Amino acid sequence: MRKIKGLWKLLFGRTTLLVLLVLFQIAVLIGGFALLDKYIFIFNYILGFVSLVILLYILNARQNASFKLTWIMLILFAPFFGVIFYLFTRVQPGTLFIARRIESTLEAQRPYLAQSPELLRRLETESPETAGLARYIHDSGNYPAYENTQVKYFPLGEDKFREMVKQLKQAKEFIFMEYFIVDKGFMWDTVLEILAEKVKEGVEVRFMYDGTCSLSLLPPKYPEKMRELGIQCKVFAPIRPFLSTHQNNRDHRKVLVIDGRTAFTGGVNLADEYINEIQRFGHWKDTAVMVRGDAVRSFTLMFLQMWDIGEVNTPTPAENYMRYDFTPEPDLPCEGYVIPYGDSPYDTEYVGERVYMDILYNAKKYVHIMTPYLILDEEMITALTYAVKRGVEVIIMMPHIPDKIYAYLLARTYYGQLIDEGVQIYEYTPGFVHAKVFTSDDEKAVVGTINLDFRSLYLHFEDAVYIYKNAAVADAEADFQETLKKCQKITRQDCREYNSLKKILGRVLRLVAPLM
Structure with missing residues (x-):
């Protein structure tokens, strides 16, 4: 009886209805695009011109490079859909x-x-x-x-x-x-x-x-x-x-x-x-x-x-x-x-990411990180690896049992590159790490809601607190060290032996990582 109720809820619940209605709208849009592309030949010339203008705009926009690349690929490989979708996302009352x-x-x-x-x-x-950093946070977010x-x-x-x-x-x-x-x-x-x-x-x-x-x-x-x-x-x-x-x-x-x-x-x-x-x-x-x-x-x-x-x-x-x-x-x-601070997707300042990068670039001894997700742009990869090259110990603690398999597959695609550069990666074997914590040099810590992924760093409203020379920093670092005892270190050999199909799926997902 419980299974029947569950099936009924799945078929006729709010989530299913919402998904079906959105899919219907997408189907109508795609159908309209196909008709226009097939029967209105002159429209292709107009589309080419508009695409060029939008591409020039994207290249010169104040936006993360990974987002730019995703939009450029979409417009080049699916011009009509890419142009309409880009305009749709930019013109919303x-x-x-x-x-x-x-x-x-x-x-x-x-x-x-x-x-x-x-x-x-x-x-x-x-x-x-x-x-x-305090001046930057105040000038950028009023905190x-x-x-x-x-x-x-x-x-x-x-x-x-x-x-x-x-x-x-x-x-x-x-x-x-x-x-x-x-x-x-x-x-x-x-x-x-x-x-x-x-x-x-x-x-x-x-x-x-x-x-x-x-x-x-x-x-x-x-x-x-x-x-x-x-x-x-x-x-x-x-x-x-x-x-x-x-x-x-x-x-x-x-x-x-x-x-x-x-x-x-x-x-x-x-x-x-x-x-x-x-x-x-x-x-x-x-x-x-x-x-x-x-x-x-x-x-x-x-x-x-x-x-x-x-x-x-x-x-x-x-x-x-x-x-x-x-x-x-x-x-x-x-x-x-x-310093408590918030981050908003409706401005051009990525405060959450900048605070993390400031810690990485100014660290002298170590940076220890807890995060549930690892979907990185080139700037963050550079900050992580450059810290190691300066002699800083960088350890990232990740979940061993993920809540979202697609996010975990994406995260695994970064493991090899980071490990090769000297970043240490551990997975929490008892389960899932949902913490968002940075500690550094026994002086600095950040605790908040900001994950190391595109959604948290660029698309969501987030908050955190930056702590400097407060006793809570030592408490956060002690917790990291205690939790590390329950983790397994990921080696380059582990990366090589990881399931081939999952590796391929993760690489494919990298194409749309900024949208995930």
Whole structure:
């Protein structure tokens, strides 16, 4: 009976319907292209001219070289489809609206995110290169560096969950939550029960999740249920059966802010596999941090930035930012510098990638990396391999049991080249690594949502926190070393003996890697 229900859900569920409607639209477009190409001969000359203009534009655009190459190949080998698809992705009213809304929100928040000149001068004396990175992050994304901030590192999702529950129960003023994945189960049921209780106590609760959840995890009218509980709720970019480039830019952030004094971020979503309550791909290795103190302000405003994007043609009232700007506890034991930052696909700055590359180019002893995916462009490959050539130890920790086989096959295509250059690659044998962590030289660490793949680095809304000379750096590195004991090192021999068919599939996938 259960199998019959599962088959019924597969055949007639929302996901199947959405896929069929999108495939129908694609079929109509391709059919129209074929008819035009067959019967309107003069159109081929026009198409050739337009293709040339677009190719010249792509070559001169401020865009990653891998994306340029993918578009050039598509237009050269399938001119009609390539031209129409490129124009379709570049002329979208919805995406233009979102870009303008983000720009106006950042401008409104600018007075609240001014960089302290005194702090920057102190940082300059300690580390000129870190001060330069701090200037770049602030100038590019409006995110300042902070002192007076405490950071607590969590080596597992269940560790973060326990502290998260404790802090939620202590909320007095407001709770802001923004997550990529939300799924019913022990974790979310526990959190939802606390949120509902806090609303009754007069706490303002806002909750936002990415629209991919409405595809298969949560009912389409779930926000209405949340509002019935008194929880303000929004879905970012709900999945709809219409072709739109807006669907390509997901909100991959994981941000929790409590009373403007405590914030969480990291790889942990709101689903039971993230805390090993259930097992899907072996043991789930994830990480997170809790931030308390001055730096929470950036997380508060980062959340409000995404909340205020709203829907197209739906004006969002201006936020009273001062209402959520709380003074942290004065007696927090703090050290070092902390820079929370976000990354947006709607500007020309790839902040997430630049921070990672800055660590690689300035490392003196080591760079240790945890990432679930490895889909790299030439710039990142150069940064990784050049660090090794300078005598820096570079270790990348990857999953041994992948959640997405296509992503793993793609990652394997980079193993041989990186190993040949001296980069060490380990796989976490107990299961799946979902952590996104960089540590370097016992001084620097980044913990956040940013994977080493094209989607995270260029296409998604992401967030992370850069930590310098804070005790959390040592905690993150100690966790890396402890986890490394459970990993197997991948050798060149392992690469040679890997399944030939899987190697070929991975190489073929490299053709469309920037779109994955």
